[in-house]
Amino acid sequence: MSLLYWLINYIPNYWIVIYLISAIENLFCTFLFTWKEPKRKLFWLFFGLSIVGYFGLAALFGVYRPQANNIYYYVFTTFLMDILLYGCILLCFDTKPVYLLLDWVGALCVRGITSDFYTFLSLISGVENRTSYFLFPNLNVYLNCFLYDFFRLIVIIPLSLYFRRYRIYSSDKRILRNTIVLSIITGVGLNVTKAIRTWYSGESTALNSLSTFLSFMMALVILLLRTDFLLGSEARREAEILHQALESEQKEYESTKESIHVINAKVHDIKHILERYSDKMALEDLDHLRSSILVYDHMFHTGNEVLDTILYSKYLICQQRGIRFSAYADGKAISFLDVSVCYYLFVNILDNAIEAVSKVKNPEEKVISLTVKQEKENVLIECSNYFEGNLQFAEDGSLKTSKTQKEGHGLGLKSIRILLEQYGGKEQVETYQGIFYLTLKIPTPKEAKKALGNVSSEKPQGSYDTSAGR
Secondary structure, eight states, X not given: OHHHHHHTTTOSOHHHHHHHHHHHHHHHHXXXXXXXXXXXXXXXXXXXXXXXXXXXXXXXXXXXXXXXOXXXXXXXXXXXXXXXXXXXXXXXXXXXXXXXXXXXXXXXXXXXXXXXXXXXXXXXXXXXXXXXXXSOTTSOHHHHHHHHHHHHHHHHHHHHHXXXXXXXXXXXXXXXXXXXXXXXXXXXXXXXXXXXXXXXXXXXXXXXXXXHHHHHHHHHHHHHHHHHHHHHHHHHHHHHHHHHHHHHHHHHHHHHHHHHHHHHHHHHHHHHHHHHHGGGSXXXXXXXXXXXXXXXXXXXXXXXXXXXXXXXXXXXXXXXXXXXXXXXXXXXXXXXSOHHHHHHHHHHHHHHHHHHHHTOOOGGGOEXXXXXXXXXXXXXXXXXXXXXXXXXXXXXXXXXXXXXXXXXXXXXXXXXXXXXXXXXXXXXXXXXXXXXXXXXXXXXXXXXXXXXXXXXXXXXXXXXXXXXXO
């Protein structure tokens, strides 16, 4: 602002400088909010054209302000400058217009909060905002300019960086409709009312202070509504992904179960053939064939067909990768879980464990342990495995994906948490000396408790320790 304020000494029409100051604030807020969006080719060319064009328009509005010194002109120019901000980011960034519209709303709210808060401070300190931009009129002009710029920087930058992290990841008709409504509220509620308030602010200092505070609260409420809207859209997106995953897991479970039945039938036939021709084969060849068949003739009987199917399929993968897999499971304890939920839950747990252990270099640490048991009023599911490297957790407690392709990944613990919430359950993650511990606690429904009453004191039916490559 210091340079622009210096220009007042050389520009007869000070309104040009006023509009240029407003243009700088608008552009700074908006591009700060949108900077992480994918940029178009020749971005810097479009960015330069946007800056030059926007400044030129602001200066033009300032030129005609003395001739059109009325509220209609003020409202029109204020509104048009904000609309053109959206045009600038459309020109520079290569993403969906609805995404940029929400960035635009956020930027206008941050700018409004900053401007109104500064004005409110001026008014309560006894400075008339219609005649001065400065909080301390008795200080040096350029020191006041520095304080003006510093205040805006320490408010705009943190707010923009904080609120721009809330993003939208999908768009449908409902999201588009809500975004348009929120944008209209922002455009009218912040810009038009602010213009009217500023125009009539000289009539009463008390009324000016009150209206400035209300304008500040309006911008803050709209910004919070935007955040709540984005959080809701992200939650719906995750729920849709989870729903699709559950449907897919149901089909995959049926396919896996059918494949296992086919394998079991073939293994049974081969065993009969070996018994018939065992006296005609060399002992070494016979032992080799029998050990090979033993890998596929390892059935699980936990009392839950879904869990049996999962354990068997993951056991085969562990055998192939040289992983020692031990399972101590009471399948009846989880009989209240839906088939698709049960399949998705355990596949997710074991796939993550297998992926982590596969990266472990020490063969002695290629170990996965799974326990499913009834403990008083809850079912406990515990899985532990070795891992290498450092685990990074997001703010919501979910693990950050290590995959290069981020889209569609990183929902492991988060999806487990969503499923557990449906059953009133909780999850706990711990790491200790290179071992990852995942514990799930799910309250047992009353109907399931009655069914489990006769077997609660018995040993779980599935207790296995399967070794590979040892």
